[in-house]
Amino acid sequence: MAPHWIWQQPDWPGFRWQAEALAPLLRECVQTQGQLLGMTGAVTASLSAQSELDALLQNIVTSSAIEGEQLNVGSVRSSLARRLGLEQGDDTPVSQRSEGLANLLLDATRHFNQPLTIERLLEWHEWLFPDQTSDFAHRQIRIGTLRGDEPMQVVSGRLDRPTVHFEAPPRQGLEQQLQTFIDWFETSRHQADLDPLLRAGIAHFWLVTLHPFDDGNGRLTRTLTDLALAQGEAQAIRFYAMSVSILDDRAGYYRILENSQKATLDITAWLTWFLQTLLRSLQQAMKRIDSVFCKARFWQAHRNSALTPEQIKVLNRMLDGGEKGFEGGISAAQYQAVAKVSKATATRHLAELLEKGCLERMPGGGRSTRYRVSYPAR
Structure with missing residues (x-):
């Protein structure tokens, strides 16, 4: 019987891709990333902190929106601002949810040099669901631990005739599969022949395919992607929000994941989509930083x-x-x-x-x- 899911392939997880096909797009991403980092190097400390706050806020809010969850933007902003040392001048109440999400993203980006471990992933999951008295409780989500023994499926449609878009690897052996991923994530960081942007794309696809938790897999995968990108740039300050561009093509995101998870171990199509989406994120950030410069020049001229x-x-x-x-x-x-x-x-x-x-x-x-x-x- 032919494999239906990618993790059933005999060589799983031996991913491969067509480097020549990806080269032009990868080169454009690297050049744009360099231009953005060059622009941000000229930003003053106060503008830099505000720009980082905006990017982090966008990342958190849109990553949840991809899953259909609407966050209290003011509460998340306040949680982030306090951690960045920025005065917001308001008394917006801060929820446990906002505190957890701020902890999550800042741990991934500020502490990018710390090793990834299963324990760190479990702590991230706890931060994602900090309030166990909320509506998450009645869904009986296992928080801070791996998923249960029942099949993990992504489905849609009628309850009596659901469409199965994806089924994750079985629970048995999940710890070892996750450890294999983490070992690769740690060693690949120093792999000279693997571009950091491709590494981020592979990590994203691999972890979301393992689907190790009852819920929150997409959000934790996107957080891990931010960690991989921060490691590639070797800097904690984030000026772009990839989740914004993913949300802009949410249907395309789910479509390319579904198609790739039912295909061979050649993930060129997924990496193409990932790099195209990353490029849009970088370009949007450049426009935003340019508008910050324009605003600063305007007020300097009219001081x-x-x-x-x-x-x-x-x-x-x-x-x-x-x-x-x-x-x-x-x-x-x-x-x-x-x-x-x-x-x-x-x-x-x-x-x-x-x-x-x-x-x-x-x-x-x-x-x-x-x-x-x-x-x-x-």
């Missing part, structure tokens, strides 16, 4: 401009960009709503910002006049 608190509030929102940053420009009515001022005051404030060179008129005019940030020349 002596006498601006009202309302003007500063609106400018910061425009400089931060995104959906709430008025990428299509801001109108007088929108300024009035955001700044919470009268129509006359909004008109006066905008005129002052034009005069001081903070804003510029966009093409068009009349009642539809819109304004955008006037960035100083580089």
